[in-house]
Amino acid sequence: MNDYKSFNLLNKIYFERTGGSENELKAANIILEEIKSLNASCYLEEFEVDGANIKNASVTFDDDYSIECVGVGMSGSTPLEGVTGEFIYITSLEDAKIQDVKGKICLVHSKLVNYKLYEELAKKKPNALILCCGNVYDDFDKVDLDPYMYRPRHYEKGKIPAVCIRMKDAEKLLRKKPKTCKVIMVEDELKNISHNVIAEIPGSTYPDEIIAITAHYDSVSYSKGAYDNGTGSTAIMQILSHFVKNKPLRTLKFIWCGSEEMGLLGSKAYTQAHKDDLDKYKLSVNIDMIGVTIGNDIACVTANNSLVSYLKYLGNMSGFPISVKQGVYSSDSTPFADSGVPALSFARLSPQGGAKIHSHDDVMDYLEEDNYYKTCDFIIKFVSNMDGSVLFPVEKEIPDNMKEEIDIYMGRKERNKN
Numbered sequence: 001m002n003d004y005k006s007f008n009l010l011n012k013i014y015f016e017r018t019g020g021s022e023n024e025l026k027a028a029n030i031i032l033e034e035i036k037s038l039n040a041s042c043y044l045e046e047f048e049v050d051g052a053n054i055k056n057a058s059v060t061f062d063d064d065y066s067i068e069c070v071g072v073g074m075s076g077s078t079p080l081e082g083v084t085g086e087f088i089y090i091t092s093l094e095d096a097k098i099q100d101v102k103g104k105i106c107l108v109h110s111k112l113v114n115y116k117l118y119e120e121l122a123k124k125k126p127n128a129l130i131l132c133c134g135n136v137y138d139d140f141d142k143v144d145l146d147p148y149m150y151r152p153r154h155y156e157k158g159k160i161p162a163v164c165i166r167m168k169d170a171e172k173l174l175r176k177k178p179k180t181c182k183v184i185m186v187e188d189e190l191k192n193i194s195h196n197v198i199a200e201i202p203g204s205t206y207p208d209e210i211i212a213i214t215a216h217y218d219s220v221s222y223s224k225g226a227y228d229n230g231t232g233s234t235a236i237m238q239i240l241s242h243f244v245k246n247k248p249l250r251t252l253k254f255i256w257c258g259s260e261e262m263g264l265l266g267s268k269a270y271t272q273a274h275k276d277d278l279d280k281y282k283l284s285v286n287i288d289m290i291g292v293t294i295g296n297d298i299a300c301v302t303a304n305n306s307l308v309s310y311l312k313y314l315g316n317m318s319g320f321p322i323s324v325k326q327g328v329y330s331s332d333s334t335p336f337a338d339s340g341v342p343a344l345s346f347a348r349l350s351p352q353g354g355a356k357i358h359s360h361d362d363v364m365d366y367l368e369e370d371n372y373y374k375t376c377d378f379i380i381k382f383v384s385n386m387d388g389s390v391l392f393p394v395e396k397e398i399p400d401n402m403k404e405e406i407d408i409y410m411g412r413k414e415r416n417k418n
Contacts, residue, residue: 006238019259020049020192028195042199047269051192061178069163073149076159082184083127093117101126105181122158128183129162132170144222161185197256205249212284214332216260226364228357232287238376248387267332271339284336284343291372294354297322300329303342320378328405
């Protein structure tokens with residue numbers, strides 16, 4: 001019986017911890033101390049991430065109507081006096097292909113700009129973009145103006161200075177039908193340091209066969225990240241505590257990934273730094289969001305379908321209801337699968353109207369310890385079965401259909417619409 005209670009660790013990392021920030025490093029050091037208290041070896045690995053210091057950001061329409069905004073990092077700077085242009089609304093990729101946007105200022109009704117839409121806009125060279133966050137129903141004080149940053153897949157196509165406004169403001173703005181717009185966006189671009197936290201338990205019988213167990217510990221801006229992904233971070237601590245007391249046959253690597261919310265950067269950095277050893281990695285097990293009161297447990301498997309079947313059997317045998325499918329999960333399992341390591345992610349997903357992520361609403365109130373430990377126990381059983389196998393049961397291959405899905409997810413390939 002494991003008497004360690006990892007759920008208590010949530011309270012220690014219950015603060016905003018964005019990638020590359022001082023608070024992310026603070027969380028990393030808390031995790032390090034917790035690992036040491038369990039008598040496991042651990043260390044930090046650092047890697048660079050983009051950073052931006054927004055010095056000035058504003059947006060004005062028809063010279064007299066201003067809206068509160070934040071600058072979008074890594075989008076480039078306007079001149080200090082800003083840029084002006086005709087205001088237009090771009091509704092879609094198809095709209096961007098039709099409209100003449102050169103020298104204009106374009107409203108796009110999204111914060112995360114679709115890569116294909118951005119590429120089309122970048123080719124046509126608008127003066128600036130106005131992005132949107134939140135929804136039209138929430139009061140202004142309920143919407144966080146998120147200081148989002150462009151991803152490399154955006155700015156490698158060219159930088160378009162951008163600001164972000166609330167969706168509710170955008171809706172009012174479009175009703176006013178302004179003719180012109182002025183955007184000021186001035187930033188200093190820099191590199192910050194993020195960290196992966198790594199613990200290892202050597203295998204007693206097959207030390208050169210490795211199972212990676214991962215979760216990201218960073219959060220988005222404005223969020224204390226209890227559900228996403230404080231719960232995953234503490235869950236792999238629960239798994240670590242089990243195997244400290246029950247020595248594994250195979251080597252277990254526990255990786256708390258930094259800067260996942262910035263584009264899976266921690267797991268990408270890890271797989272790149274350890275690429276020469278990845279032939280030893282038999283499986284990657286990722287945990288991203290568990291423990292909510294209202295929700296259902298799932299597993300997404302980026303590996304052979306036989307693992308899907310096994311997890312379904314194990315759920316039925318254990319009396320643990322879990323929905324399992326083959327696919328690509330948007331979390332730290334995917335860079336491992338992209339590197340040829342069979343991977344899966346566990347989660348307890350909240351339905352529409354349940355617990356929220358990526359906002360200040362991601363708080364402890366909607367988590368339940370019983371659900372949390374039920375999921376932890378099932379994952380421990382699964383990892384124990386994998387580790388205890390005489391011959392490792394998961395084929396070391398990524399099926400062709402999953403390779404294609406990974407290529408689409410990573411932006412290397414477009415989905416065939418035929």
